Amino acid sequence: MTFREKLESGKFVITAEAGPPKGTDISEMVHHIELLRGKVDAINITDNQSAVMRMNSLSGCVICLQYGVEPVLQMTCRDRNRIGLQSDLLGAYALGIRNVLCMTGDHVSAGDHKDAKPVYDIESVGLLRVVSGLNEGKDMMGNALKGKTDFFIGAVVTPEANPLEPQLMKFEKKIKAGARFFQTQAVYDMERLKEFMRFARQYPVKIIAGLVVLKSAGMANFLNTNVPGIRVPQELIDELKAAGKEKALDTGLNITARHIRQIYEEKICDGVHIMAIGMEDKVPVILERAGLI
Amino acid sequence: MIITKKKDFQELYENIKGYKSFFLLGCSECATLCGTGGEPELKEMKEALESLGREVTGTFVAKTGCQVLGTKVELKPFKEAIDKAECIIVLSCGAGTQTAVELYEDKPVYPANDSMFLGNMTRLQMFDERCSLCGKCILDKTGGICPLTTCPKGLLHGPCGGMKDGHCEVSPELQCAWVRIYERMKRLNKLDELRNLMMEPKEWSQSQKPRRQYEKKEKTKK
Ligand code: SF4
Ligand code: SF4
Numbered sequence: 001m002t003f004r005e006k007l008e009s010g011k012f013v014i015t016a017e018a019g020p021p022k023g024t025d026i027s028e029m030v031h032h033i034e035l036l037r038g039k040v041d042a043i044n045i046t047d048n049q050s051a052v053m054r055m056n057s058l059s060g061c062v063i064c065l066q067y068g069v070e071p072v073l074q075m076t077c078r079d080r081n082r083i084g085l086q087s088d089l090l091g092a093y094a095l096g097i098r099n100v101l102c103m104t105g106d107h108v109s110a111g112d113h114k115d116a117k118p119v120y121d122i123e124s125v126g127l128l129r130v131v132s133g134l135n136e137g138k139d140m141m142g143n144a145l146k147g148k149t150d151f152f153i154g155a156v157v158t159p160e161a162n163p164l165e166p167q168l169m170k171f172e173k174k175i176k177a178g179a180r181f182f183q184t185q186a187v188y189d190m191e192r193l194k195e196f197m198r199f200a201r202q203y204p205v206k207i208i209a210g211l212v213v214l215k216s217a218g219m220a221n222f223l224n225t226n227v228p229g230i231r232v233p234q235e236l237i238d239e240l241k242a243a244g245k246e247k248a249l250d251t252g253l254n255i256t257a258r259h260i261r262q263i264y265e266e267k268i269c270d271g272v273h274i275m276a277i278g279m280e281d282k283v284p285v286i287l288e289r290a291g292l293i
Numbered sequence: 294m295i296i297t298k299k300k301d302f303q304e305l306y307e308n309i310k311g312y313k314s315f316f317l318l319g320c321s322e323c324a325t326l327c328g329t330g331g332e333p334e335l336k337e338m339k340e341a342l343e344s345l346g347r348e349v350t351g352t353f354v355a356k357t358g359c360q361v362l363g364t365k366v367e368l369k370p371f372k373e374a375i376d377k378a379e380c381i382i383v384l385s386c387g388a389g390t391q392t393a394v395e396l397y398e399d400k401p402v403y404p405a406n407d408s409m410f411l412g413n414m415t416r417l418q419m420f421d422e423r424c425s426l427c428g429k430c431i432l433d434k435t436g437g438i439c440p441l442t443t444c445p446k447g448l449l450h451g452p453c454g455g456m457k458d459g460h461c462e463v464s465p466e467l468q469c470a471w472v473r474i475y476e477r478m479k480r481l482n483k484l485d486e487l488r489n490l491m492m493e494p495k496e497w498s499q500s501q502k503p504r505r506q507y508e509k510k511e512k513t514k515k
Binding site: 078082104106107109110118120121122123124125126129140156158161162163165166167169170172173176177185228229 | 445447452453454455457462464472475487491495497
């Protein structure tokens with residue numbers, strides 16, 4: 001069953017993430033893909049994440065397909081104008097990519113090419129509309145395509161955004177623009193996630209909860225102060241502290257596994273997306289502890 | 294107004310060190326308000342050049358340096374001083390500099406300033422960019438706050454995931470444009486309008502360079 005079929009038939013999905021290399025040596029990415037093969041339903045391939053220049057997401061997706069895992073093409077609007085975006089989307093479809101996650105993309109000032117010209121010709125909502133159009137066989141200008149796409153269209157949402165209301169407005173616009181599934185920014189507070197889901201469940205879209213493993217109390221504090229839209233509750237920070245330095249990572253893995261279990265058992269969301277950020281090799285352990293493999 | 298800042302004098306000097314005599318041209322509008330092209334700055338430049346053994350044949354603050362015809366008329370009485378100068382230095386924006394280029398085809402003209410943006414002066418010589426002259430104004434839809442300019446990504450439908458406690462991903466000193474728009478529309482009781490708005494992709498063809506506006510001439514032609 002494909003990622004889309006699974007989600008649309010109400011089955012719980014598990015996805016993970018892989019970043020293309022900075023360079024042409026794909027051995028590490030391939031290693032991660034192979035580790036995850038058979039354990040996840042799809043792998044997101046990031047698009048010059050944090051505006052740091054790397055191999056493009058499209059090539060990463062093709063490599064992912066070659067190694068037998070279904071990819072989700074992350075597409076940001078930072079580096080390409082509407083012509084470039086549409087043309088890459090057509091190419092992606094022809095190469096067998098079926099899932100696309102539309103994002104605006106981190107600003108160039110966050111990355112390693114700070115003098116680059118940020119494009120943002122269109123942005124996430126605009127891109128969602130473009131992909132919807134390509135699925136109907138039309139480009140942005142309404143010109144007919146010779147062969148249309150049939151992408152499963154995704155977007156991102158930040159349930160812990162502060163203030164939240166403008167973010168929820170944008171969430172609704174993304175749905176109107178054609179988003180069928182959402183991945184959330186990393187969530188840590190299951191009660192607040194449930195609250196967000198009460199709102200989200202009004203709409204016929206699938207929601208996949210984003211999870212990032214906490215390696216230490218220090219990392220949790222760092223996320224709270226520095227990363228927009230992430231809020232790690234104090235209890236979890238205390239739990240990591242109590243575990244001590246040596247056991248912190250193990251405790252972090254347990255926390256993620258526990259959250260996955262809870263999201264699965266209580267059907268809070270339609271799936272989970274594990275962003276391992278450098279700990280891709282730990283994903284199988286997390287899934288085992290969550291009892292999902 | 295057009296916001297300018299002075300170029301580093303050394304950078305300017307590298308360009309002009311081969312010349313012996315100069316005419317200095319300022320502007321009484323934006324450059325004067327920015328403190329980059331009024332009487333005091335002309336005087337300062339004159340002194341700097343003279344201290345390096347150069348001659349300044351004359352100085353003038355044009356009324357509106359980007360107004361080509363008006364500036365041409367104003368500069369008539371300075372013909373001799375300008376003829377005598379090997380080079381003209383313009384202390385205004387890039388438009389004012391190019392007025393001089395148009396008027397003095399045979400003379401080298403150098404800019405003393407960097408031109409930065411169309412700005413609002415919020416306090417004395419403190420400027421913020423609020424409009425980037427996109428060619429098709431959408432302020433009517435966004436509560437009068439321009440997301441194309443005040444959001445570094447120019448977003449059209451709401452805040453990005455980088456917004457933190459109402460501040461912008463790009464700089465915590467900036468308020469998120471979309472939080473501001475949302476709050477303002479809420480205050481004006483227009484949230485439904487904002488929620489229902491699906492903005493069309495921006496028509497960048499409207500700001501294709503170089504832009505021209507010849508309405509009057511076109512009208513009289515008809
Ligand atoms: S939309 Fe913004 S940039 Fe465009 S004209 Fe209006 S204020 Fe200026
Ligand atoms: S935080 Fe707000 S102002 Fe800054 S880039 Fe994102 S949407 Fe634009």
